[in-house]
Amino acid sequence: MTTLLPLAQAWSRLRALTTPLAIERVPLALAAGRWAAEDIHARRTQPSADLSAMDGYAIRFADLPGPWRVIGESAAGRGFAGETNAGDSVRIFTGAPLPAGTDTILIQEEASREGDTLRLAGEGPPNSGRNVRRRGLDFSEGDLLIRAGERLTPARLALAGTAGHGELAVRRKVRVAIAATGDELVAPGAPVGEAQLPETNRLMLAAQLADLPVDLIDLGILPDRQEALKEAFRAVNADLLVTSGGASVGDHDLVRPALEAAGAKIDFWRIALRPGKPMMAGTLGDTIVLGLPGNPVSAFVTALLFVRPLIAHLAGAADPLPRTRTATLGEPLAANGERTDYLRAELRDGRVLASTLQDSAMLQALARASCLIAREPHAPAAQTGEAVEILDLA
Ligand SMILES: Nc1nc2c(c(=O)[nH]1)N[C@H]1C(S)=C(S)[C@@H](COP(=O)(O)OP(=O)(O)OC[C@H]3O[C@@H](n4cnc5c(N)ncnc54)[C@H](O)[C@@H]3O)O[C@H]1N2
Numbered sequence: 386m387t388t389l390l391p392l393a394q395a396w397s398r399l400r401a402l403t404t405p406l407a408i409e410r411v412p413l414a415l416a417a418g419r420w421a422a423e424d425i426h427a428r429r430t431q432p433s434a435d436l437s438a439m440d441g442y443a444i445r446f447a448d449l450p451g452p453w454r455v456i457g458e459s460a461a462g463r464g465f466a467g468e469t470n471a472g473d474s475v476r477i478f479t480g481a482p483l484p485a486g487t488d489t490i491l492i493q494e495e496a497s498r499e500g501d502t503l504r505l506a507g508e509g510p511p512n513s514g515r516n517v518r519r520r521g522l523d524f525s526e527g528d529l530l531i532r533a534g535e536r537l538t539p540a541r542l543a544l545a546g547t548a549g550h551g552e553l554a555v556r557r558k559v560r561v562a563i564a565a566t567g568d569e570l571v572a573p574g575a576p577v578g579e580a581q582l583p584e585t586n587r588l589m590l591a592a593q594l595a596d597l598p599v600d601l602i603d604l605g606i607l608p609d610r611q612e613a614l615k616e617a618f619r620a621v622n623a624d625l626l627v628t629s630g631g632a633s634v635g636d637h638d639l640v641r642p643a644l645e646a647a648g649a650k651i652d653f654w655r656i657a658l659r660p661g662k663p664m665m666a667g668t669l670g671d672t673i674v675l676g677l678p679g680n681p682v683s684a685f686v687t688a689l690l691f692v693r694p695l696i697a698h699l700a701g702a703a704d705p706l707p708r709t710r711t712a713t714l715g716e717p718l719a720a721n722g723e724r725t726d727y728l729r730a731e732l733r734d735g736r737v738l739a740s741t742l743q744d745s746a747m748l749q750a751l752a753r754a755s756c757l758i759a760r761e762p763h764a765p766a767a768q769t770g771e772a773v774e775i776l777d778l779a
């Protein structure tokens with residue numbers, strides 16, 4: 386019997402095949418969904434001055450309960466340039482700088498104004514500094530805001546822009562070539578003969594990578610002929626080549642011999658994972674190769690556990706592996722075998738239920754699944770109410 390490589394070892398060996406991609410600087414809007422390649426520090430202080438947080442009147446707290454004389458106006462982008470003295474107030478709007486000498490905002494709902502005379506018409510501010518955003522409240526110049534390796538989420542892009550950055554350093558996009566293999570495969574929507582099957586792994590994989598910084602190269606459907614596979618693999622110019630199918634031990638499973646004939650070094654083949662056992666990994670020149678099994682569910686799970694994290698790692702992610710969380714079992718589970726198992730499952734009323742059918746060729750159960758239950762090798766039988774690890778599916 387072959388020994389199967391444990392999942393964690395497969396991941397660390399795969400990661401060891403990588404070399405860092407070049408860093409490029411891109412405009413903020415093109416950095417969405419990528420990872421910061423360098424620490425990002427604030428180039429300015431925010432807010433850069435004390436600002437009003439509300440529409441109303443800037444006053445001196447010591448002058449309460451008023452009345453005041455309104456001597457001018459301060460709007461966002463157009464502050465009040467003059468001086469203020471005791472008893473003075475300035476009409477002010479949200480985001481506008483606080484006039485010199487004032488310290489508090491009286492909101493307009495608690496004020497009444499007749500001409501230039503302003504009176505208190507409510508409780509008024511309870512303390513000095515009320516409704517004022519102090520200079521540097523959000524961050525100060527030089528602060529470390531985003532660390533290298535963190536994802537550039539929408540909020541982090543806004544933060545970087547507010548901090549004075551127009552461009553950010555990121556790793557260049559990952560060039561990913563995708564090939565399906567199998568003589569039985571036809572394009573989805575095309576007539577399907579007796580011995581044929583619509584080819585869906587390429588489009589599923591492309592959709593699984595849609596939120597990652599990749600340039601996809603579609604190699605189409607390759608035939609089950611070693612020479613043709615070898616030629617196609619040799620011509621690949623990519624950071625990562627992902628194949629599906631032909632990974633197992635049958636007479637028509639030619640991906641591994643074809644890769645070797647093309648000059649690839651296979652680092653590992655067959656891992657302790659269900660579904661996904663026949664996955665292989667290696668290098669072909671500067672290209673990392675991941676051979677996924679052809680069964681659609683196996684291809685999906687290996688893409689989730691290896692292809693996505695590998696791309697995230699190449700793209701500079703400090704934390705590329707998918708996150709699991711605990712959930713409560715709604716039904717018992719049998720003891721697990723020697724492979725880490727990822728069971729298609731649904732969450733109902735806060736409890737997780739594994740699908741009754743776990744065949745790795747069955748797409749319907751996968752399409753219904755909202756999560757996968759992760760089970761360690763040789764995990765004992767688990768009862769209703771026990772905690773299990775799950776991986777949410779988007
Ligand atoms: N004697 C053994 N047989 C098998 C073993 C084993 O250890 N010993 N492993 C099994 C496991 S586990 C898996 S998983 C499969 C995967 O094998 P392959 O990677 O060689 O996959 P194929 O034979 O090419 O295809 C399997 C199945 O999936 C369909 N397929 C393939 N590509 C696509 C695609 N792009 N789109 C849709 N469907 C696809 C293909 O038609 C087959 O039905 O091997 C077991 N066998």
Ligand code: MOO
Binds near residue numbers: 661662680746
């Ligand atoms: O490991 Mo295969 O991927 O079970 O079906």
